[in-house]
Amino acid sequence: MTDLLNRPTTRRTSQRTASGGPATTARPLPVSAALAGAAAAGSTLVTCLAVALTGWFLADGGAHGQTTDALRVGADGWLLGHGSQLTVAGSPVGIVPLGLALVFALVAFRFGRWAGSTSQPVVDDRTLALGVATSSAVYVMVTVVTALLAADPGVAGLGMGRAIGGALLVSLVAGGLGQASGTGRLAAWLDRCPDSLRGALDGALRAAGLLLLGAAVLVAGMLVAGLGDAATVMSRLHLSVGDGLMYLLVNAAVTPNAVLLGAAWLLGPGFAVGTGTIVSPSAVVLGPLPAFPLLAALPAGGTPPGWLVVALAVPVLAAAVGAALAQRRRPTTAWDAGLLRGFGSGVGAAVVVSVLVALAGGPMGTGRMAQIGAPTGDVVLSAVAAMGVGGILGGAVMTWWQRRQARPGR
Numbered sequence: 001m002t003d004l005l006n007r008p009t010t011r012r013t014s015q016r017t018a019s020g021g022p023a024t025t026a027r028p029l030p031v032s033a034a035l036a037g038a039a040a041a042g043s044t045l046v047t048c049l050a051v052a053l054t055g056w057f058l059a060d061g062g063a064h065g066q067t068t069d070a071l072r073v074g075a076d077g078w079l080l081g082h083g084s085q086l087t088v089a090g091s092p093v094g095i096v097p098l099g100l101a102l103v104f105a106l107v108a109f110r111f112g113r114w115a116g117s118t119s120q121p122v123v124d125d126r127t128l129a130l131g132v133a134t135s136s137a138v139y140v141m142v143t144v145v146t147a148l149l150a151a152d153p154g155v156a157g158l159g160m161g162r163a164i165g166g167a168l169l170v171s172l173v174a175g176g177l178g179q180a181s182g183t184g185r186l187a188a189w190l191d192r193c194p195d196s197l198r199g200a201l202d203g204a205l206r207a208a209g210l211l212l213l214g215a216a217v218l219v220a221g222m223l224v225a226g227l228g229d230a231a232t233v234m235s236r237l238h239l240s241v242g243d244g245l246m247y248l249l250v251n252a253a254v255t256p257n258a259v260l261l262g263a264a265w266l267l268g269p270g271f272a273v274g275t276g277t278i279v280s281p282s283a284v285v286l287g288p289l290p291a292f293p294l295l296a297a298l299p300a301g302g303t304p305p306g307w308l309v310v311a312l313a314v315p316v317l318a319a320a321v322g323a324a325l326a327q328r329r330r331p332t333t334a335w336d337a338g339l340l341r342g343f344g345s346g347v348g349a350a351v352v353v354s355v356l357v358a359l360a361g362g363p364m365g366t367g368r369m370a371q372i373g374a375p376t377g378d379v380v381l382s383a384v385a386a387m388g389v390g391g392i393l394g395g396a397v398m399t400w401w402q403r404r405q406a407r408p409g410r
Contacts, residue, residue, distance in 0.1 A: 029122055029131035032115035033179060037135030037171060040111040041142035044104050048081075049074035055246040075150035081253075082143060083166030085159035085362075094362035095372060096166070097253035098260070105174035108139070112175035116182020128185050132176040139171035140164055196341055199330045203345025203394075207322025207387060208352040214314045215262035219255075219297055226296035233291050251294045258294055260360035263353055264374035266314045267382040271361070271374040273298065281308045287368060315383065319346040319390030320397070327398040333406050335399055342395020343388055350383035 052074030053067070076086055081100030086093045112135065122128050147160045180186035190198060223230070239247060261271040261279075270280025278285045279298060286301045323345040332338050354376065361373015 026118060026120045029115065029119040029127055029179070029183070030134045032119040033112070033131035033135035034138050036111035036115035036179075037138030037175065038142065040104075040108040040135075040171070040175060041139045041167075044081075044107055045075070045078050045142065045146060048078040048100075051249070052077065055243075055249075058245065059240060059243050072150050075146050079143070079147055079150065079159075079163045081166075082163045082170065083159075084147070084163035092363045092365065092370075095254065095257065095364055096359060096362065097250075098256035098360060099253040101166070101170070102256060104170050108170050108174040109178035109181075112178025113182040114178075116179040116184075119183070122183040122185060125185060128179060128183060131179050132172060135175050135179070136168060136171040139175070140167050143167040195330055196337060196344075199326050199332075199341045200344030200348060202329065203323040203326030203341065203391065204348025204352060205322075206325050207319040207345055207349035207391065210318035210322055211263055211266065211315055211349065211353055211387075212259060212356075214318060215266055216259045218266065218311075219258050219262045222297040222299065223294070226298075230293035230296035233293050233296065236291065248293075251292070254294065257360040258297065260353075260357045261374060264357050264360075264379050266311055267353075267379055267386060268312055269375050269378035269382055272371055274368040275371045276368070281311055290364070290369065312386070315386040316390035316393070319349055319387035320394030322346075322349060323391040323394030324398040327395060327402070331402045332399065333403045335396075338395040338399030338402075339392055340395075342391040342393070342398075344391070345395070346387040346389070346391020347384055349391070350380070350387040353387075354380045354383050 049071050052070045056067075056070035056073075076084075077097075077100070080086060080093070081097055081104055083096050083101075112132075115131065115135065116122070116128075119131075122131075143163050144160065147163055177186065180189070193201075234244065234247075264271045265280060268281065270278055270282075272278060273289065273295070274287050276285070277287055281304060284299050284301050284304060286298065289295050289298070320342075323342040326345055327338060327341060330341075332341070357374050357379050358376045363370045364372055
């Protein structure tokens with residue numbers, strides 16, 4: 001967290017070198033931002049193209065299809081990572097591989113921070129807004145060109161509108177935060193925020209991270225328990241070495257989706273893996289599933305054991321611990337301030353997790369597999385209730401402890 005807020009010290013300034021050479025002049029932020037937007041979009045696009053080409057050669061040595069076909073697959077994967085919905089052979093594919101989306105966001109943030117830290121000093125928010133708008137415009141332009149060039153009669157409905165929306169989200173949020181961090185404007189904004197708001201934001205991020213960590217542990221444990229089933233699925237597919245590696249890579253790209261659906265399970269509403277299915281702590285109803293190794297982490301159908309209800313305490317504990325840790329950094333002995341910070345931490349974490357869970361679902365074909373994901377409304381209600389209560393408990397306990405430590409003689 002502190003790494004994001006600290007202002008980098010690598011800014012280039014206009015000064016004469018020690019050898020008497022010409023001065024090194026920093027670029028204006030909009031120029032650096034344009035370069036950052038092109039580099040963030042271009043580097044990830046080239047990586048996806050290279051992975052697709054590698055998989056094509058590993059599969060059959062390039063005996064089937066053409067190089068352009070492999071490049072088109074890589075471009076489609078890049079667009080899918082930005083939220084584009086593909087229609088392959090009449091079947092819609094709308095689940096965003098959040099592993100790819102996370103990589104895109106991290107790359108955009110790093111290039112945005114580079115643009116901010118190597119440009120001329122930014123003293124107002126208008127210059128920063130111009131830089132963010134410039135980088136986003138370049139990023140979106142690369143997205144539009146890629147969508148047009150990747151058009152294929154066999155792959156209909158690239159969903160350019162969704163791809164543009166995803167590109168804007170990545171470039172504006174991730175890239176914008178990177179530029180704000182690199183220029184120091186982010187630290188200036190936080191300095192102007194009331195201490196209570198900063199404490200609530202800190203607690204919300206910590207609580208959300210703890211809940212997602214618990215969901216990751218849950219998914220990992222279930223996957224280990226179903227490792228035999230996953231191996232059986234892979235063996236029945238009779239994949240070559242190259243096909244198997246690419247198949248595992250696809251599973252890795254959607255692993256964050258599985259973690260977020262695990263968070264929906266911990267919150268209580270659970271999720272669906274097909275129309276008419278439910279996977280929750282109270283009931284598991286499944287139907288025929290596709291041959292996908294990650295689905296081996298799903299529990300068996302029927303009524304789960306009663307002791308699994310204790311898993312519903314994980315969101316409460318995550319919010320309580322997150323709020324307490326945040327208040328430990330910013331102590332307060334006022335009951336109203338401590339309770340308000342805790343409640344804000346819990347509700348903020350609930351909003352963050354609910355938004356992420358909503359992004360984790362989507363269609364994977366027609367018929368039964370047209371519905372995959374968690375019920376957003378139920379997740380929001382459960383998250384706000386559980387994590388709001390947990391945040392209040394964490395704030396109350398830490399306030400009591402800090403009041404106790406503040407007594408005379410301690």
